[in-house]
Amino acid sequence: NAGVTQTPKFRILKIGQSMTLQCTQDMNHNYMYWYRQDPGMGLKLIYYSVGAGITDKGEVPNGYNVSRSTTEDFPLRLELAAPSQTSVYFCATLADTQYFGPGTRLTVL
Amino acid sequence: GESVGLHLPTLSVQEGDNSIINCAYSNSASDYFIWYKQESGKGPQFIIDIRSNMDKRQGQRVTVLLNKTVKHLSLQIAATQPGDSAVYFCAENAYSGNTPLVFGKGTRLSVIA
Numbered sequence: 633n634a635g636v637t638q639t640p641k642f643r644i645l646k647i648g649q650s651m652t653l654q655c656t657q658d659m660n661h662n663y664m665y666w667y668r669q670d671p672g673m674g675l676k677l678i679y680y681s682v683g684a685g686i687t688d689k690g691e692v693p694n695g696y697n698v699s700r701s702t703t704e705d706f707p708l709r710l711e712l713a714a715p716s717q718t719s720v721y722f723c724a725t726l727a728d729t730q731y732f733g734p735g736t737r738l739t740v741l
Numbered sequence: 742g743e744s745v746g747l748h749l750p751t752l753s754v755q756e757g758d759n760s761i762i763n764c765a766y767s768n769s770a771s772d773y774f775i776w777y778k779q780e781s782g783k784g785p786q787f788i789i790d791i792r793s794n795m796d797k798r799q800g801q802r803v804t805v806l807l808n809k810t811v812k813h814l815s816l817q818i819a820a821t822q823p824g825d826s827a828v829y830f831c832a833e834n835a836y837s838g839n840t841p842l843v844f845g846k847g848t849r850l851s852v853i854a
Binding site for chain 1: 775782783784785786787790830832841842844845846847
């Protein structure tokens with residue numbers, strides 16, 4: 633099993649650009665999550681999904697959108713990138729415990 | 742609202758000594774707690790968890806203690822090694838699976854060789 637995979641690993645965006653952070657899991661877990669981690673801080677929940685077709689807002693959803701058309705994929709969309717969205721983004725699944733992907737480091741200039 | 746926090750943001754420990762990392766939580770409904778280790782440039786890695794029906798749980802070189810009376814959680818690492826240097830997070834939720842984990846800010850553990 634590859635577990636939770638995220639692409640890209642790094643990305644630099646200009647203000648106002650859009651992008652999609654990809655997250656894929658091969659563990660058939662229903663629950664998936666997107667977190668952001670700012671430097672020296674803990675993780676803040678952006679969006680989560682309890683199964684295909686169902687998504688819910690977390691603590692900091694503004695400026696992001698998600699979709700969950702399949703169990704495996706949970707992409708995170710930034711429509712108009714802002715410098716405040718510079719962060720490391722982690723995707724995770726939940727079964728017996730939470731499994732995290734390696735992260736995507738995003739810089740918005 | 743619910744919050745999970747840590748008493749000490751940084752901790753320096755001599756190699757071979759025991760480390761204790763503390764965490765406070767405020768949601769009395771929380772019944773599931775996890776400790777994660779995050780090394781530089783990597784995602785959080787599960788270390789150990791504990792349910793609220795337990796006071797103590799031991800793993801390999803790690804022990805988690807839960808004091809529900811004062812809403813306090815601690816992680817003890819025995820014989821701390823250089824490879825233990827990382828940021829440690831506690832997280833909690835009500836173990837229904839529908840409530841996302843709430844993470845604390847983290848404690849950086851530095852092991853002095």
